[in-house]
Amino acid sequence: MSVPKFAQIKEFILENIRSGAWQENHRVPSENELSNQFKVSRMTARRALSELTDAGILTRSQGLGTFVASFKSQSSLLEIKNIADEVKARSNHYSCTILVMESISAIAPIAIALGVEVDSHVYRSVIVHNENEQPLQVEERFVNPALAKDYLQQDFHSLTPHEYLSQNAPLTEARHTVEAIMPNQEMCEWLNLYNEEPCLQVIRRTWSSQGIVSFARLVSPGSKYRLGGHLTFKK
């Protein structure tokens, strides 16, 4: 079978939405109507509707019917990719410089972000990620030592901290915020910025089932780095 029946029905529905024939909240044919129309079983028609619902394109409610989802409910998304992969994808040379690997005493804001006691010791690393030997991003990371005992013994030239941590303590959740900031003196030196320029700062906290694993601050010059996103009606 070249193209499965359930896929044909999905395409039929998507085409009606794309053409504008079925606007937001328009009622789409029921499972029974589709199964008669396309001469398939109800389960096959159901599969088409279910998959489009999972994709956020339709909404269903028991007893009422199936409807075209309102665009508002479709969130516009931005992806945060692994920086090493991103550089390599542009077929440029990736390298990194490890500036700091230490165990420090956690001041209040860091202790709170990591969910540990104030003044308990935590690991801290500062790494500069380079694209063709030019600094692209500074990664300052604080790590909960209870969940990654041998963090300071790692060689992060071969494996990024994020890769190491996600292998060690399976990730269950992550939160991000993105801001525009002005870098301080130290950050300017790390990034080789002679003239002050605005930077994009991503703060990322990651959880595993045992608690907060790490807290990272990723800073990139506004002129060299941007985040990209993409939203589409799935085909």
Next chain:
Amino acid sequence: MSVPKFAQIKEFILENIRSGAWQENHRVPSENELSNQFKVSRMTARRALSELTDAGILTRSQGLGTFVASFKSQSSLLEIKNIADEVKARSNHYSCTILVMESISAIAPIAIALGVEVDSHVYRSVIVHNENEQPLQVEERFVNPALAKDYLQQDFHSLTPHEYLSQNAPLTEARHTVEAIMPNQEMCEWLNLYNEEPCLQVIRRTWSSQGIVSFARLVSPGSKYRLGGHLTFKK
């Protein structure tokens, strides 16, 4: 039935992943094994595996089996929400000031971004979105007149441009980029910035089935606005 069987099986699989018992690329039980283990039909076991696969948590391949997806393939996502909704969600007062509503002749970069001829006329609007009467974001938008003829006649106090456009020309695709920039003189005035400060700039292009609908530039002061994101292993 309190909790459906397929959901119980999903939870069983997720729990094994969350606990770390099943690492990346670990092989999960086959449909037949699960159906024996849980005393359900193969179709029910299959549903659990299929839904987790659609969610990006598992990967399957015919003839081989089903495996825990590698974490790398799970993208970390940031949401861009409707600014009016966001302000109202903080239970603050939303208002907007319409600065410009005009028809202009498209210079090259704008014409290219909109996919129209250079020097053809396009619509332009500049709107300031306020939170409690303080400027929060400037929205400069260029609109393809072929796809939104009466754009200039709209009253954007009641309906945001984005809402109007997505009702008028059904949206099929959107692309974003996020950058950190330094605002120019004009932008500082619009945002009421006395001291220069870095700003977050989102560029958004939206498509409908008939072509590129609009091209928007959203600028917010770094001190007042940030983007938030959230990633989790779906329950």
Next chain:
DNA sequence: CAACTCACCTTGTATATACAAGATAATTAT
């Protein structure tokens, strides 16, 4: 020994059937 065939596992597609449960409209009883 190498190459081929075949059995057996896996996932993928499709159907027919059954009953549960939510929503609505028509009917019936009060």
Next chain:
DNA sequence: ATAATTATCTTGTATATACAAGGTGAGTTG
């Protein structure tokens, strides 16, 4: 006329069954 019931539509869950098609390994054949 209003309230309660019923019929009928919808989606949701679950099973048994059938065949297709991809991948692996064991055994057979040359």
